[in-house]
Amino acid sequence: METVFEHKPDFRFRDFVIEKAVALPTEQFEKMLHRPMDDQAFLSENAELMRQDGNGVYHCLLVTGEGRSDGLLVESEGCSYARYAAYVPQAASLRYPALADMNQRLADAVDFIIRDGTSQTSEGNWLLNFWELKKHAGIDVECEPFLQELLGDMLCSRPEVADLTIEDEVFDVTYYLDYCPNCKQEPEAPAFELKQ
Template sequence: MKAIFERKASDFDLWSFEVSKTIRLPAEVFEAVLQKPMRDYDFIQDNIAQMHCDSSGVYHCLLLTGEDRKDGLLVESEGYGYCRYASYVPDISALTSPALQHLNERMTAAADYIVSTGTQNTTEGNWIISFDELAQQTGFEHDFNSMDTLLDMLHEREEVANVELGDTAIDVCYYLDFCPQYGGHPEEAEPGQLSESAAPVSRLKELLHLHWEDIHLLHKDVEVQPATIVELDEHTLTDAGKAGLG
């Protein structure tokens, strides 16, 4: 993705706009417009009536783009045949599809809510948010297609270690550096800091008398993808593993 960067900009004067018409040009023609925007072009001259600034200060523009291009150029020629006023747009998908823009806004709001609510409230490192709560707080109504995208968005967040999708809720594990309410566990305390009344910690050998499923292993200091043990009990260990228990 590319963008325009201004050197030592004193401010950014943002204008309200609406796209009056989208013109999809051959890729080489669109590239020529980007390289020489001050030239006169017939497709701008022929659409002068589509471009103006209304009484509310909203600029009505052409959106120029090229075949197989994701970027575009907003143009308000002010009655001329060249790009008198223009703004480069790296990704025009939201401009060409209001429905897609609305979906993106809702999904972004949902991802932000899941991350902010979970990290600020969890004391254990994970947080479960129901679909009903998500819809009530953000307006995001889940379905199979949009949920896959939401899960991808959550996996991209630096705060998120793992995401599990249930029938009625999302279970998210967060990296503990982002969880201010996380208080740690007794086994993480320094020697001598445990109170005499602290509950005894079970040894792995004792725990293996039970049958465990879907155990997620996290490293408290190193950010790695969680490892999952599907099943674990005294019968699933190898001879070497049993010997290591002592």
């Protein structure tokens, strides 16, 4: 995995509004990522859309690259370069707020399944019915095979999960015992050497 580290980081969050989304050819977007201070014609063409208003809200362009999931929020303040910019790893979630909401709901559901199972199992296995998931996490996956598979993939990417089966409206999860506080692991028997 990679990220950007800044010499003098500023982690104050700021409110923003996306005034327009601009999709660049992949090569142009990658150049902009590496050299955001270079002049960009599309920033000059859209300069009137970008500003900071009297309430401190940044009015931005969402700049993405074709075939890429990441993007940049840019407020050029009248300039032809990215005077103020923020890197966005999953830019599609900004363009589609419903997608961001669903992502959060799915992540919360996975966290619930993991917390529920690891805290209650005494042998490493735990069953969770679809209706229990709906009751506790607010996600209805009954008759939704895509959501079932998506949650399954998310669960299997967690370090706590050793195995998963989804059938008969049940998530059957096997957890690694190290993550289950109620599981008593048998200590390994000491190895004895035979003396001759």
